[in-house]
Amino acid sequence: xxxxxxxxxxxxxxxxxxxxxxxxxxxxxxxxxxxxxxxxxxxxxxxxxxxxxxxxxxxxxxxxxxxxxxxxxxxxxxxxxxxxxxxxxxxxxxxxxxxxxxxxxxxxxxxxxxxxxxxxxxxxxxxxxxxxxxxxxxxxxxxxxxxxxxxxxxxxxxxxxxxxxxxxxxxxxxxxxxxxxxxxxxxxxxxxxxxxxxxxxxxxxxxxxxxxxxxxxxxxxxxxxxxxxxxxxxxx
Numbered sequence: 617x618x619x620x621x622x623x624x625x626x627x628x629x630x631x632x633x634x635x636x637x638x639x640x641x642x643x644x645x646x647x648x649x650x651x652x653x654x655x656x657x658x659x660x661x662x663x664x665x666x667x668x669x670x671x672x673x674x675x676x677x678x679x680x681x682x683x684x685x686x687x688x689x690x691x692x693x694x695x696x697x698x699x700x701x702x703x704x705x706x707x708x709x710x711x712x713x714x715x716x717x718x719x720x721x722x723x724x725x726x727x728x729x730x731x732x733x734x735x736x737x738x739x740x741x742x743x744x745x746x747x748x749x750x751x752x753x754x755x756x757x758x759x760x761x762x763x764x765x766x767x768x769x770x771x772x773x774x775x776x777x778x779x780x781x782x783x784x785x786x787x788x789x790x791x792x793x794x795x796x797x798x799x800x801x802x803x804x805x806x807x808x809x810x811x812x813x814x815x816x817x818x819x820x821x822x823x824x825x826x827x828x829x830x831x832x833x834x835x836x837x838x839x840x841x842x843x844x845x846x847x848x849x850x851x852x
Contacts, residue, residue, distance in 0.1 A: 617783075617784065617785045618750075618751075618752060618753055618754070618783065618784045618785070619753045619754075619784060619785055619786070619787035620747075620753065620754045620755070620756070620776075620777055620780060620784040620785070620786065620787060620791055621753070621754075621755050621756070621786070621787035621788050621790060621791050622755070622756045622758065622770070622773045622777075622788075622790040622791045622793075622794045623755060623756070623757045623758065623790070624758050624760060624765035624769075624770065624790060625758065625759075625760040625763050625764060625765055626718070626721050626722040626725045626726075626757065626759065626760070626763070627760075627763040629725050629726060629757065632755055634726065634728050634729040634755065635728070635729075635730070636730065636752050636753065637729050637730070637731075637752065637753055637754060637755045638729065638730075638731040638732075638733070638746075638747060638750040638752060638753070638754045638755070639726045639729040639731065639732045639733070639754070639755050639756075639757055640732075640733050640734075640735040640743055640747070640754065640755070640756045640757070640776065641719070641722045641723050641726055641732065641733070641734055641735065641757045641759065642722075642734075642735045642736060642756060642757070642758055642759065642769050642772045642773065643716070643718055643719030643722060643758075643759035643769060644736060644737065644768040644769055644771075644772055644830050644831070645766075645768055645815070645826070645827065645830055646684075646697050646698060646699060646719075646826055646830055647684070647697065647714070647716040647718065647719025647720060647759065648719055648734045648735060648736045648759070648840075649699050649736040649737075649738055649829070649830040650682075650695075650697060650698070650699050650701070650702055650714075651664075651714070651719075651734050651736075651840055651847060652699075652734065652735075652736045652738045652739045652836055652838055652840060653699040653702045653703065653738065653836065654702040654707055654712060655836075655838040655840055655847075655849040656738075656835075656836035656837075656838050657702055657703055657704070657707045657708060658707055658708030658709055658710075659702070659707050659708075659709075659710055659711075659712055659849070660709050660710060660711050660848075661711050661712070661846045661847060661848050662711075662712045662713075662714055662840070662846065662847040663679065663711070663712070663713045663714070663845055663846045663847070664713075664714050664715070664719070664720035664723045664724060664847065665713060665714070665715050665720060665724070666715060666720055666721050666724050667715060668683055668685070668690065668715055670713075670715070671683055671693075671713045671714065671715040672692070674713035675713075677711075678711065679710075679711045679712060679713045680694040680695065680706070680710050680711070680712045680713075681693050681694055681695075681712070681713050681714075682694060682695035682696070682697070682701075682712060682713070682714045682715070683697075683714070683715050683716070684696065684697035684715070684716045684717060685716075685717055686717060687717075687817055694706075694712075695712070695714075697716055698823060698826050699738075699826065699829055699830065700825070700826070700829070717761075717762065718759035718760060718761055718762065719759045721759070722757050722758070722759040722760075723842065723847075725757075726757045727842060729755075731750065731841075732841065732842040733746055733839060733840060733841055733842075734840035734841075734842075734847060735756075735772065735776065736772070736830065737772060737775065737830065737831055737832060737833050737834075738830070738832060738833075738834070738835045738836050739834070739835075739836050739837070739838050739839065739840075740772075740775060740776065740779065740833050740834055741779075741834045741837070742836075742837055742838060742839045742851060743776060743839070744776065744779040744780060745839075746839055746850075747776070747780060747783075747784070748780070748783055753784075753787070754784060756772070756773040756776060756777075756791075756794070758770060758772075758773060761813065766812065766813065767797075767808070767809055767812040767813075768809050768812060768815075768830075768831075770793070770794045770797055770798075771794070771797060771798050771801055771805065771808065771809070773791070773794035773795075773798075774794035774795045774796070774797050774798025774799070774801075775798050775802070775833075777791055777794060777795040777798070778795060778798055778799070778802075805831045806827070806828060806831060809827070809831070815827055837851055838851050839851045
């Protein structure tokens with residue numbers, strides 16, 4: 617049987633062999649939730665980068681640009697790191713370059729994998745369907761927070777494993793921990809995450825609505841896939 621594992625932080629990616637894996641990168645609060653939302657609203661492509669300066673340079677190439685550091689958007693960017701920012705008519709048909717504290721780092725550090733998808737609760741079934749079709753092992757890479765694990769990404773990993781029961785088996789304790797945590801939290805996700813460090817950061821910024829939105833399951837039927845340096849929606 618195929619196996620699925622979980623990497624709790626991009627800083628741990630060196631412990632995993634990506635050469636034959638389908639990787640799912642997740643940053644629930646909020647980068648991958650934003651990317652899924654952008655594609656649902658018609659974005660043509662998204663280029664994830666690690667550096668703010670590199671992101672800014674894409675404006676000269678005709679891209680809209682988005683940045684976040686420590687939950688805050690620097691001046692001079694077209695989008696912030698809220699999924700509501702991407703529910704705008706200007707997203708349709710746009711090419712967007714994005715840099716965030718954690719999510720884009722996780723994507724770039726996982727880019728050597730032969731297959732990479734961007735996941736969120738918002739497109740959980742689309743990710744599940746893609747992994748059902750994948751013929752090898754899989755790895756969920758959680759963006760975490762500055763090298764540390766976080767609860768919401770771990771819960772997504774557990775939710776995905778739960779969806780794939782009978783198709784994949786857990787590869788190691790990290791996957792088992794994620795799965796068990798999700799089984800406990802699944803009946804009331806908002807309550808489960810309310811004391812998490814990232815939720816406290818977001819509440820401090822006054823963006824409570826983002827938390828509930830990012831925990832919605834299957835709001836969108838999109839499948840962001842990395843092709844070279846860019847993400848595209850394979851369900852276009």
